[in-house]
Amino acid sequence: MPLPLALGLIGTGAVVAHTGPALMPLMPPLAKAFGVPRTLPGEPAPQAVAITFDDGPHPEGTPAVLKILADRGIPATFFLVGERVRANPTLAAEITAAGHRVALHCDQHRNALRLTGHQIRDDIARAQETIHAATGVECDLQRAPLGIYTPAFLRAVKQAGLKPWLWSQWGRDWRTRATPESIIKDASESLVAGDVVLLHDGDDYSSKGSHLNTVKALPGILDAVQTRNLDPVVLP
Numbered sequence: 001m002p003l004p005l006a007l008g009l010i011g012t013g014a015v016v017a018h019t020g021p022a023l024m025p026l027m028p029p030l031a032k033a034f035g036v037p038r039t040l041p042g043e044p045a046p047q048a049v050a051i052t053f054d055d056g057p058h059p060e061g062t063p064a065v066l067k068i069l070a071d072r073g074i075p076a077t078f079f080l081v082g083e084r085v086r087a088n089p090t091l092a093a094e095i096t097a098a099g100h101r102v103a104l105h106c107d108q109h110r111n112a113l114r115l116t117g118h119q120i121r122d123d124i125a126r127a128q129e130t131i132h133a134a135t136g137v138e139c140d141l142q143r144a145p146l147g148i149y150t151p152a153f154l155r156a157v158k159q160a161g162l163k164p165w166l167w168s169q170w171g172r173d174w175r176t177r178a179t180p181e182s183i184i185k186d187a188s189e190s191l192v193a194g195d196v197v198l199l200h201d202g203d204d205y206s207s208k209g210s211h212l213n214t215v216k217a218l219p220g221i222l223d224a225v226q227t228r229n230l231d232p233v234v235l236p
């Protein structure tokens with residue numbers, strides 16, 4: 001991809017948006033141009049949806065989310081942060097032991113627009129090592145912090161053997177003013193087969209205590225999934 005795509009992202013105000021106290025994940029308008037999938041492939045499960053969690057593991061949020069998912073027998077995909085795995089290695093192992101899919105978010109939660117190619121490659125490698133040490137999993141999926149990919153970042157992701165994956169629905173649960181009701185509405189109002197839903201099981205990179213709202217909202221989101229006869233799956 002040519003450099004102007006990344007510069008185009010800067011032009012959207014993404015950098016300004018990420019200097020606030022709560023780091024706001026962005027849906028990059030250029031995901032399609034970058035060829036990064038946001039939805040599930042249509043086959044072989046046409047009613048499939050994927051529930052995904054970023055930014056964990058978190059000592060409160062992750063166990064609460066795992067309990068709700070276990071009670072309903074629903075699998076999810078967790079995009080882990082290396083530094084959070086080093087702080088909570090047992091929790092990371094519990095995610096995989098519960099049958100969920102573990103994927104790579106980053107090692108430190110930084111905006112790729114501010115990193116050199118070397119820093120990006122180093123970040124990915126450290127996260128891979130950390131997640132493997134804690135869970136035994138060799139990650140093959142990755143999602144960019146804040147949803148921001150640059151051409152250099154995408155190159156590094158693919159060279160590391162990872163497939164990038166974004167999302168098509170989100171609960172906007174990182175926001176200070178999010179409520180359980182707003183999260184349910186944002187995540188499920190227009191939920192259809194093929195969607196990938198972004199939530200956060202930790203508050204380390206978002207509004208303080210935001211995971212509490214996510215945990216309260218999760219049953220309502222899963223109700224919407226079941227009411228619409230959708231079939232929760234992990235990312236392929």
Ligand SMILES: [Zn+2]
Pocket residue numbers: 025054055105109144145146205
């Ligand atoms: Zn994140």
